[in-house]
Amino acid sequence: MIPRVTATIDLAAIRNNLAVIRRLAPKSRVMAAVKADAYGHGAVAVARTLEAASVDALAVACLEEAMTLRQAHIQAPIALLEGVISIEEAALAVYERLQVVVHDHWQIALLEQLPQTARLSLWFKLDSGMHRLGFPLSDVPRLAEVLRRHPGWQFEGWMTHLACADEPDNPFTATQIEAFDTALRGVPGHRSIANSAGIIGWPQARVDWVRPGLAIYGCSPMPDADARSLGLQPAMRLEARVLAVRRFAAGESIGYGRKFICTEEMPIAVASIGYADGMHRAFRDGTPVRVRNRTAVLAGRISMDMITIDVRAVPDVQVGDPVLLWGGDLPAEEVARYAGTLSYELFCGLTQRVKFRHINGAGIA
Template sequence: MIPRVTATIDLAAIQHNLRVVRGLAPRSRVMAAVKADAYGHGAVPVARALEAAGVDALAVACLEEAMELRQAHLLTPIALLEGVISHEEAALAVYERLQVVVHDHWQIALLEALPDSAQLSLWFKLDSGMHRLGFPLADVPRLVAVLRRHPNWKLEGWITHLACADEPDSDFTPTQIARFNDALAGVAGPRSIANSAGIIGWPQARTDWVRPGLALYGCSPLPQVTAAALGLKPAMTLESRLIAVREYAAGEGIGYGRRYVCPERMPIGVVAIGYADGMHRAFANGTPVIIGGRRVPLAGRVSMDMITVDLRAVPQAEVGDAVQLWGRDLAAEEVAGYAGTLAYELFCGLTQRVHFRHLEPTAAAVEARSTQRGR
């Protein structure tokens, strides 16, 4: 059976991107974000590739994501970015030797209910201005006191998160960094500030640990800087194929709502991908795809299972031809802009109908164990 839509994940590209991150922050350890199924790329195969490349730690959002990696026998340290939400989760996190990112006093109460002998590894998250998760900066002395009460607790470090790191002219990012550093003056423990945008745009945020996400998957987090300029390689290439080619006269409308009207007699191609696969309905006329090595614009509204494209640039196109939606020849960041969104959402929005295959770093293609994201 030939898949309608295939997402090919180049694991060698992810390992390459890790090397780029290390080059930018050579004195930092790297905690790779593999939450949200490795940003839609397949958590287990991606984590294995990162582990093989010597990444220092992995980061997930929640216990369920960590357990998927543990059950796949990943041995790299794993941090729970949202911490734990129940006594049962706290106990399991200790049993599985997970690092718990603690962001509120109610979580400390959960952890203090564990046996005194529990060997707990934790990070304290501080709110330096993102105002999402984290202890107030003024709570640092209280947190230091908590550690003194629990000699079995191992402090992995102190974390904060930048709100405007993707804005190179931001006044707020230096403010956040200064607030974080001032609050921890004289306090022991490693520091972690930078996400991908922080790593690339703010050298002063490259502290003991960095936490890359989007950059590992080959996308630039900075609107004004391309991934290619940073030396990053796209890890995901999304492809479908033409399933029909028709010619229509000038004035004919294409698709739902006739949102595209042919300006002249012209060929229109139908591609077997739609919003049920993760191709956003918000994509506008003119959104590029690649057919036969040429950029071809979307012509008409995205349907559940299909899109229509203007084939005037590739009059030789025929049924069965490959169509690249984003990836090695077309940056996901650019494509996302036509839907008013970000590459993160494109990657994470692919559905179970998409067939995933993972190319091992040897460049030998290895099919995923199932068609759903390598699971």
């Protein structure tokens, strides 16, 4: 069978992007985020690639994601960014040698139910201004006392999360970093602050540990620094196929709602992807795609299984031609703007109908 929609994941790009992050933060250890199925890129294949490249740790959202990696024999340290929510999860986290990120006092009470011999590994997450998860900064002395009460616990360090790091002119990031540093002055333990935007835009956030996510997959979160200028390589290439090419007269309408009207006689190609594959219905007319290495644009509403494309710029288009939706020289972060969203959502929104191929990996095809 010929796949109608294919996402090709270049694992060599993943390795390259990890190397770029190491060059940006040479004194930091790297905890790479592979949550949400590695941002839609395939968690097992990506984690194997990062582990082979000697990443220092991996990060997932929850126990289920960590178990997928352990069952695939991934042995690297794995941090649970949302921690655990039951004593059963806590016990399994200990058994599987997972690092538990603790963000609230109820979690401490839960972990204290574990046997004293349990080899618990944990981080404390502090809220420096994101106001999502994390202990208030004023709780640091109380948390230090918790660690003194439990000398058998292996403490990995203190982490926080930046709210506006992708806004280089926003002073709130510097405020967060200063508040975090002040709260921990004189307190032992490793620090972790920077996400991808923090690594790229805020050198003072490159402390003991960095936690890249989007940059690992070859996208820049910064509006003033494109991925290519940073040396990042897009890891995902999403392609559909041309199913039909027809010509329509001026005044004819295309697709649901008759929202696109041909301004002249023009060729329209139909391609084999729709919102059931993860192509957002919010994409508007004029969204760029690539056909035969030339730019064409969407014309008409996204359907469940198909899109329609103005191919006046590609006069030699044929049935069966690949249609590049994003990847390569068509960055996902640029395409995402046409739907009023971010590349994160494009990657994570792909559905089970998409055929995934992983290339350039050791033993992975």
